[in-house]
Amino acid sequence: METVIKVIRNLVISWIIKIFTSNDAVRYASLLLVANGIYEKKVAGCVAELGVYKGDFAKRINICFPDRKLFLFDTFEGFDARDVNAEIAQNFSTAVVTSDFTNTSVEVVLNKMKYPENCIVKKGYFPETAEGVEEQFAFVSIDADLYEPIYQGLMYFYPRLEKGGYIFVHDCNGDMYGGKAAVEKYAQEFNIPYFPLCDVCATIVLSK
Ligand SMILES: C[S@@+](CC[C@H](N)C(=O)[O-])C[C@H]1O[C@@H](n2cnc3c(N)ncnc32)[C@H](O)[C@@H]1O
Secondary structure, eight states: OHHHHHHHHHHHHHHHHHHHHTTOHHHHHHHHHHHHHHHHTTOOOEEEEEOOTTSTTHHHHHHHOTTSOEEEEEOSSOOOHHHHHHHHHTTSOSGGGGOOOOSOOHHHHHTTOSSGGGEEEEESSTTGGGTTOOOOEEEEEEOOOSHHHHHHHHHHHGGGEEEEEEEEEOOOSSSSSSHHHHHHHHHHHHTOOEEEOOSTTOOEEEEO
């Protein structure tokens, strides 16, 4: 009997862990929570994602902010060699060369959107694609994996973040990429507080 109870308990625990990790429920729930706060506090501004890939997180931003312009920044052709070389030169990761985000397109992403008319696609190398974009932002997801675009993303978006707005920086677990180092450098330089989420890839949240 004791063994049966143990097996059932282990099954339940692994099931709960699966729910809270494999589908990234904590990050999605946190997005909902901050979106509610942004509407409650009447924080103005557009929303954006830097690092869209196939649009799986961007489609959730699009649903949470049905009345906001959604800027989508990505090469839609995978990492840029400049960023990869910088990543390797700084010893952040060698695993980065095996990551491939080329199998996507603007069409694939827009087809996933509930409100595609809200989307403004900025295809190409960030931060070059941000030139001329002078909007203010209420929510931004930075999910570009590498040190350079993440640091440049903070340099660009944080000064344009509305008071009461949020930035989520994905992949700050420090195992593979320079994401955590980029946040730490930016936060130290500009004296910005931040806090981690207990989600799958250690998202860091900055606010204003
Ligand atoms: C991990 S994927 C994004 C995952 C996505 N947010 C999702 O929900 O599935 C990282 C993306 O960042 C993009 N990226 C990285 N550096 C970039 C840069 N400098 N300019 C534009 N896109 C970049 C890559 O092309 C890739 O699609």
